[in-house]
Amino acid sequence: MAHPTKPLDGIRVLDFTQSLLGPSATQVLGDYGADVIKVERAAGDLMRSVIPDRSGPDNPVFLSLNRNKRSIVLNTKTAEGRGIVHDLAARADVVVSNFRPGVMEKMGFGYDTLSELNPRIIWASGTAYGSSGPFRHRAGVDQIAQALTGLIARRTSDTAPMTIYPTMICDYTTAMHLAQGILLALIARGRTGHGQKVEVSLYDSALALQSMEATVQLTRGEELNFGRMPLNGVFPTADGEIMVIGVFHDNALQDISTALEFDDDLSERPEFRTTELQFANKDALQGLFRERLRTKPTAYWLKRLESVDIMCSRIQTIAEALRHPQTKVNDVLLDVDHPVEGRFTTVGSPIHLSASPVEIRYAPPRLGEHGDDILTELGYDQAAIDDLRTRKVLA
Numbered sequence: 382m383a384h385p386t387k388p389l390d391g392i393r394v395l396d397f398t399q400s401l402l403g404p405s406a407t408q409v410l411g412d413y414g415a416d417v418i419k420v421e422r423a424a425g426d427l428m429r430s431v432i433p434d435r436s437g438p439d440n441p442v443f444l445s446l447n448r449n450k451r452s453i454v455l456n457t458k459t460a461e462g463r464g465i466v467h468d469l470a471a472r473a474d475v476v477v478s479n480f481r482p483g484v485m486e487k488m489g490f491g492y493d494t495l496s497e498l499n500p501r502i503i504w505a506s507g508t509a510y511g512s513s514g515p516f517r518h519r520a521g522v523d524q525i526a527q528a529l530t531g532l533i534a535r536r537t538s539d540t541a542p543m544t545i546y547p548t549m550i551c552d553y554t555t556a557m558h559l560a561q562g563i564l565l566a567l568i569a570r571g572r573t574g575h576g577q578k579v580e581v582s583l584y585d586s587a588l589a590l591q592s593m594e595a596t597v598q599l600t601r602g603e604e605l606n607f608g609r610m611p612l613n614g615v616f617p618t619a620d621g622e623i624m625v626i627g628v629f630h631d632n633a634l635q636d637i638s639t640a641l642e643f644d645d646d647l648s649e650r651p652e653f654r655t656t657e658l659q660f661a662n663k664d665a666l667q668g669l670f671r672e673r674l675r676t677k678p679t680a681y682w683l684k685r686l687e688s689v690d691i692m693c694s695r696i697q698t699i700a701e702a703l704r705h706p707q708t709k710v711n712d713v714l715l716d717v718d719h720p721v722e723g724r725f726t727t728v729g730s731p732i733h734l735s736a737s738p739v740e741i742r743y744a745p746p747r748l749g750e751h752g753d754d755i756l757t758e759l760g761y762d763q764a765a766i767d768d769l770r771t772r773k774v775l776a
Contacts, residue, residue, distance in 0.1 A: 387414025405556035411449030
């Protein structure tokens with residue numbers, strides 16, 4: 382059943398973003414009703430060419446980040462192209478970018494310029510490090526933020542290699558902070574009538590991801606590392622791997638001892654009698670776990686551990702997770718019809734609103750697909766649009 386009203390109906394977003402951070406944020410807005418106009422360069426969003434794919438610029442990476450948006454390709458190096466952006470901004474509620482600091486200003490679309498045209502504009506920016514400071518103009522991506530903020534340095538053991546976390550957790554977290562900031566600014570504007578700047582960065586969001594660890598470091602000078610806890614870990618079984626999390630029990634080691642069928646209670650052994658001793662002798666303790674868990678299949682150990690309420694899980698691939706019954710029950714997958722790709726499935730919004738579910742109003746746009754429509758809404762007739770295209774202001 383179609384729901385005529387969405388939370389962001391009537392909100393227009395002028396979207397200069399590309400890659401992952403910005404498009405993830407603006408897709409949230411589009412999913413819940415905002416009219417997101419994606420302003421692209423002639424080559425398109427960087428994600429249109431990030432992977433070699435049979436669908437070219439409409440590859441699955443781009444498709445995953447850009448539903449419920451309309452695309453226009455403008456040459457903003459021309460006065461007319463900049464003028465069109467100014468006309469759009471004058472009618473917009475939000476302008477979003479994720480360039481390095483100063484780029485929007487050089488293009489003629491800085492906050493001071495656009496807020497003069499439209500005092501209600503919310504000017505939102507996601508950068509790598511922030512708009513000031515020693516790294517202001519330095520290039521940055523998710524993995525660099527991981528490196529700079531301690532994420533990569535935190536390992537499960539001193540001998541574990543430092544390595545990139547392969548999912549873009551900093552990008553996605555920053556995207557959600559950017560979307561939250563925009564929504565907060567819209568609420569504030571409803572009370573004051575005025576727009577404002579919204580700024581987020583990969584650097585700040587990566588630190589915010591570690592707020593518990595940071596506070597322990599700042600107040601106690603110690604490292605908090607849940608990956609190093611002696612009763613937590615990933616262990617091989619006879620047919621796979623299992624994760625065990627031994628927390629929130631009065632004596633989790635005693636319960637693990639029962640589940641893993643040890644002859645004695647490991648928590649009564651002198652070397653494991655206290656939490657401090659378990660940390661000090663973690664390698665020996667987890668060696669016992671490994672030896673025992675290798676003897677039987679994952680399903681057997683899951684049942685045993687769950688019987689004593691120890692949190693545990695098999696290690697699944699993403700392909701297995703997408704096929705899991707919980708994924709189906711949660712209704713998190715979304716089917717989308719696309720003119721190039723055909724019907725494809727993607728992950729939809731994890732935010733479930735009972736009265737305003739996500740609907741596909743626009744498939745992820747082809748490059749420049751909606752340029753004529755957007756200019757028509759601004760009052761251009763077809764002859765003027767054709768002229769702009771001939772002069773390469775519009776593509």
